[in-house]
Amino acid sequence: MPTITARSARPARSAVLTAAAVSAAALLAGCGEVTADAGAAGAAGPSASAGPCGAPPQGAAREGWVRNGVRILSVSDACAEFEVTNTGSEAADFSVLFEWTGADERMNTNPTGTVVAVPPGATARGRLDVGSGGPRGLASGQPIVPGVKITRVRSVPTAEAPSEGGPCPASGVRLYADRGDAAMGLRVVGLHLVNCGTAPVTLNGYPQVQALDEAHKPVDPLQVLKGGAAIATGTGADSPPQRIVLAPGEGAGSTVVWRNTDDASSEPVLAPYLRVRPTPDAAPVTVTPELDLGTTGRLGIGAWTRETTPS
Incomplete structure (x- = not known):
């Protein structure tokens, strides 16, 4: 492209x-x-x-x-x-x-x-x-x-722009979303975080997320679930939460899971943006996973897990 x-x-x-x-x-x-x-x-x-x-x-x-x-x-x-x-x-x-x-x-x-x-x-x-x-x-x-x-x-x-390369952001971490995968109405997108700073970064549990519509307004109502099992199994979003300390250069990932299911009970929800905080006190990063939530009103978020970062 x-x-x-x-x-x-x-x-x-x-x-x-x-x-x-x-x-x-x-x-x-x-x-x-x-x-x-x-x-x-x-x-x-x-x-x-x-x-x-x-x-x-x-x-x-x-x-x-x-x-x-x-x-x-x-x-x-x-x-x-x-x-x-x-x-x-x-x-x-x-x-x-x-x-x-x-x-x-x-x-x-x-x-x-x-x-x-x-x-x-x-x-x-x-x-x-x-x-x-x-x-x-x-x-x-x-x-x-x-x-x-x-x-x-x-x-x-x-x-709040995501970053995959270039100078390290002031926060000391890079955060971005991948292109994801879609099949039979199931959507799976990965969130990736890399410690590009000089100090350790501690993650504990789940990222905090907020879905935003095209006008950058919060989507309401929306049920954010911890893990993806309630939406689908085998997505990689069901690892138990754990405390992770990332040394400089190390990375972690989380998985976002939803379904584009429309049962005609209400208007389908489109939320292009997802505002992500790696930890409660971290600066937010806004990614664009194009959440087509249908009428389900549910979004599953996986706990942070360690990832191997490119050398």
Whole structure:
């Protein structure tokens, strides 16, 4: 899944994205990171060297080009430029899922663009570069001019963003969710914690979690169960709670379990976000497991267990 990241880090500068940076990032890792800065007045300045990717729409915006504070600016067969406006009260990281279709064929996976650390009230620009002649290329090698629309927008406070790499957060721990597994209505997602600091970290029992809806409001009613046996067995969420002391570099995991079962007794519950505290006094981290709880109203949480961390 091609992913391009833009970071708005210095509000005094205008947004600048370079095609060279995008290409270099994509070549280095398959998914890359470029930098964009939000303007001091809250709006990103013109992109000096990012494109354009194509002609902007004439007249009314095309269907699917504006959604939840995100707007597609231009698009071609090789890339798309978009902008994100943070209407919240704190800096936020945005993840935007695009549906990218061609005239004759469709990508196997739809790309995601991310823009991070957007200040409140600011607008920052991002660029999604998937390249022509890549996974969307025709057998003849000719590029396809795609149809693009925004299908989903997610945002988390920058201070609560999950972390898998890069500098160690101020909390001294990294916490993130994996992509999970789904089968026959059963959903299982892993939470992973790594002590990246210099002091031991003590875990005792279960992480504290709070499901949030698309507007970042707590889901109510919701029954949070300790362990997953009441929902399904064999999920890995039923180990007994224990006190774990993680030395620097060591990790632990927990498992989130739910069912997407709809018995028509009430409206299905969708909770994109899960706010997680590893311990009661820890700073929260917000992950995005896309909880489609159906009408069950129940979420199982496994106790922390030791995990082997990558070397």
